[in-house]
Amino acid sequence: MDEALLRAFPLLAVPASGAQAPAAEYGTRYLAGRHGVSREITLPWVRICRLIAPSALPLPYGVVADAVEFRCGPIPLDVIQQFVAHAKEEQPLEVAGAFLWNERHDSWRYARRTLRSVSAAHLQYQELRPADGEHLVVDAHSHGRHAAFFSAQDDADDAGAMKISLVLGNLDQQRPTSKMRLCMAGLVQPAFLDRDGKLRVPA
Numbered sequence: 001m002d003e004a005l006l007r008a009f010p011l012l013a014v015p016a017s018g019a020q021a022p023a024a025e026y027g028t029r030y031l032a033g034r035h036g037v038s039r040e041i042t043l044p045w046v047r048i049c050r051l052i053a054p055s056a057l058p059l060p061y062g063v064v065a066d067a068v069e070f071r072c073g074p075i076p077l078d079v080i081q082q083f084v085a086h087a088k089e090e091q092p093l094e095v096a097g098a099f100l101w102n103e104r105h106d107s108w109r110y111a112r113r114t115l116r117s118v119s120a121a122h123l124q125y126q127e128l129r130p131a132d133g134e135h136l137v138v139d140a141h142s143h144g145r146h147a148a149f150f151s152a153q154d155d156a157d158d159a160g161a162m163k164i165s166l167v168l169g170n171l172d173q174q175r176p177t178s179k180m181r182l183c184m185a186g187l188v189q190p191a192f193l194d195r196d197g198k199l200r201v202p203a
Contacts, residue, residue, distance in 0.1 A: 008027070008028075009027075009028050009029065009030060010029040010030070011029070011030045011031075011032065011037075012029060012030070012031055012032065013031075013032045013061050014031050014032060014033045014034075014061045014062040014063075014064055015061070015062050016060065016061060016062050017062055018062035018063050018064075019062070020062065020064070022042075023040065023042040023047075025042075026042050026043055026044065027041075027042065028040070028041050028042075028185070029042075031049070031064050032059065032061050033051075033059065033061050033062055033063055033064030034058055034059055034061055034062060034063045034064070035051060035054060035055055035058070035059070035063070035064070036051055036052075036053045036054040036055035036059070037051070037052060037053040037055075038050060038051045038052060038064045038066070039052045039185075039187075041162065041184055041185060043135070043162060044071065044072075044103045044135055045070065045071050045072040045101055045103070045135050045137050046068070046069065046070050046071060046072070046137075046182075046184075047067065047068075047069040047071065048067065048068045048069075048182075048184050048187075049064065049065070049066060049067045050066055050184075050187055051064070051066060052187075068182070068201045070198065070199045070200075072101040072103075072106070072135075072137060072199070073101070073106045073107075073108075073198075074196050074197035074198045075099060075108050075138070075193065075197040075198075075199070076108055076197060077197060079099060079108045079109065079110045080099075080110075080193075080197070082110040083097050083099070083110050083140050083166075083168070084168065084176070086110075086112060087142035087144075087168050087171050087176075088171050088176075090142075090144075091142065091144040091145055091171040091172060092120045092144040092145045092172070093118050093119065093120055093123075093144055094118055094119070094120065094121070094122065094123045094141060094142050094143060094144055095112070095113075095115075095118075095123070095141065095142045096112075096113040096115065096123055096125045096140070096141040096142075097110055097111055097112045097113055097140045097141070098110070098111050098113065098128050098136050098137075098138060098139055098140060099136075099137055099138035099140065099164075099166075100128075100130055100131075100134045100135065100136055100137065101134065101135050101137045102131075102133050102134050102135075103133055103134075103135065104133040105133075111128055113125040113126065113127075113128060114126045120144045120145070120146075121146075122153070123141065136163060137163065137164055137199075138163070138164040138165075138166050139158075139161075139163045139164065139165050139166065140165075140166040140167075140168070141166075141167060141168075142167070142168045142169065142171060143167060143168070143169035143170075143171075144169070144171060144172075145169075145170065145171060145172045146169050146170070147169045147170055147177050148167040148168055148169030148170065148176070148177040148178050148179045149167065149169070149179055150165070150167060150179060150181065154167070158181075158183045158188065159186070160185055160186060161183045161185075162183065162184055162185055163183055164180060164181070164182055164183070164191055164199065165180065165181050165183055166178065166179070166180045167179045167180075180192055180193070182201055189201055189202075190202055
């Protein structure tokens with residue numbers, strides 16, 4: 001059991017020089033560094049490293065820098081507009097969809113989710129099945145005429161997930177509201193799209 005756990009979630013001591021080799025495979029590993037233990041998650045579309053267990057004293061290892069590196073290309077404006085149009089045409093009801101990135105072609109598409117039930121305050125949907133080479137990067141839904149925010153149900157849905165969550169609201173108004181966050185297996189932080197459609201997190 002212990003060996004299987006270490007294979008699934010390796011724990012590595014970072015050399016004092018700080019020259020740690022990049023992860024050879026996608027997944028999660030833990031890095032013991034100068035300031036404590038960091039968790040590094042590497043996926044085809046993102047790499048994120050965060051200090052999760054600070055040490056009260058300096059450890060005899062190299063420094064591990066916090067980092068968020070998006071490896072997917074910018075999201076095209078027409079893909080974003082498809083979601084906005086979908087949300088507007090269905091308001092005051094909520095909608096759900098996803099932005100999928102194809103790593104082979106560095107391309108994006110918007111996919112509508114099939115709903116099981118929906119109202120102006122809730123929805124349930126069937127999970128999407130990405131095609132070969134695709135990754136569900138942005139999980140999107142709307143709040144109809146209500147403001148964009150992350151509800152308690154959104155928090156529960158995102159717990160443990162590895163994705164970007166996007167909420168669009170106030171769709172009856174000229175300028176809808178939006179909220180976006182990066183969810184990485186329990187760690188959550190704000191995210192946004194820059195003018196070029198690239199995913200970013202605040203510095």
